[in-house]
Amino acid sequence: MTITEDTRPALGLPQIQSLAAPDMAAVDALIRRRLSSDVVLINQIADHIISAGGKRLRPMLVMLAGHAVGQAGPEHHQLAAIIEFIHTSTLLHDDVVDESSLRRGRSTANALWGNAPSVLVGDFLYSRSFQLMVELDRMPVMRILADTTNRIAEGEVLQLLHVHNPDTDEAAYLRVIERKTAVLFAAGTRLGALASGVDEVTQQALYDYGMHLGYAFQIADDVLDYSANADELGKNLGDDLAEGKATLPLIHAMAHSDATTRERLREIVQNGDAEAMPEVLAAIHATGGLDYSRRRAEEYADAAERALDALADNDAVAALRGLARYAVQRSH
Secondary structure, three states: OOOOOOOOOOOOHHHHHHHHHHHHHHHHHHHHHHHOOOOHHHHHHHHHHHOOOOOOHHHHHHHHHHHHHOOOOHHHHHHHHHHHHHHHHHHHHHHHHHOOOEEOOEEOHHHHHOHHHHHHHHHHHHHHHHHHHHHHOOHHHHHHHHHHHHHHHHHHHHHHHHOOOOOOOHHHHHHHHHHHHHHHHHHHHHHHHHHOOOOHHHHHHHHHHHHHHHHHHHHHHHHHOOOOOHHHHOOOOOHHHHOOOOOHHHHHHHHHOOHHHHHHHHHHHHHOOHHHHHHHHHHHHHOOHHHHHHHHHHHHHHHHHHHOOOOOOOHHHHHHHHHHHHHHHOOO
């Protein structure tokens, strides 16, 4: 396809996936190969969560960032696999901490095998990702990934501090998103650029893109928890509420409701009262919480696209722009 410099288009998700398909096939093959262990239970649990599907968005970002600024090859494939192993590890740990029973429409590993095996296989995936990065023998890569995994761990603890906390405000909510979601997106896009051998300024532009995209993606995800079709979403609606997590739609509702409603919402958050979902939805709709949250997600998506303006347009840049749009327009 031909792209002119002044049109700055954004591709749709099917086009993006088609563009990335050859690289993603290589990444998936590498993931399968390096996932294996002679401990059978590790293979069973790791295969369960890896084969659950998903869009493989994070490893795809590594590949697209590499192609956006140059050539991408085996080193990018390995970096993409590392990012996916880290992400999958966090999913296993998250589901245990959150006591989740459903992810991507299937039973979670902890629901099937129990908490202890899930945590330990999560640890295996973390350590396997570090084996893969050491093989690359590049200190900048190891530094970025070590810093990223440390910040993700901070984010997990930070989120735990805000569970059942009705005083969580938007700034605190965004700090959790930065560490839990956005830093891994940003690491992926920066590493893709780094492996393509571009300068620090270009790496920073792609890091900024990934960071803003991560914010947009997570805020949009939190909107879906109050607005999506449960079958499409692949998890139980209201899970965040049941876990006592105040995400942006509810935070906005608490900040803009009358005193009586605000007190009731605070009580619901403190108790993790999922049965009160109709009351919460009524307050969110009355205060425009979903529209406000969508606007905030769109602001971050716009910022992600602006970060790409310094790059010469090509198919991969168009795909990155498309992912920024997709992040805020998806239904699951």
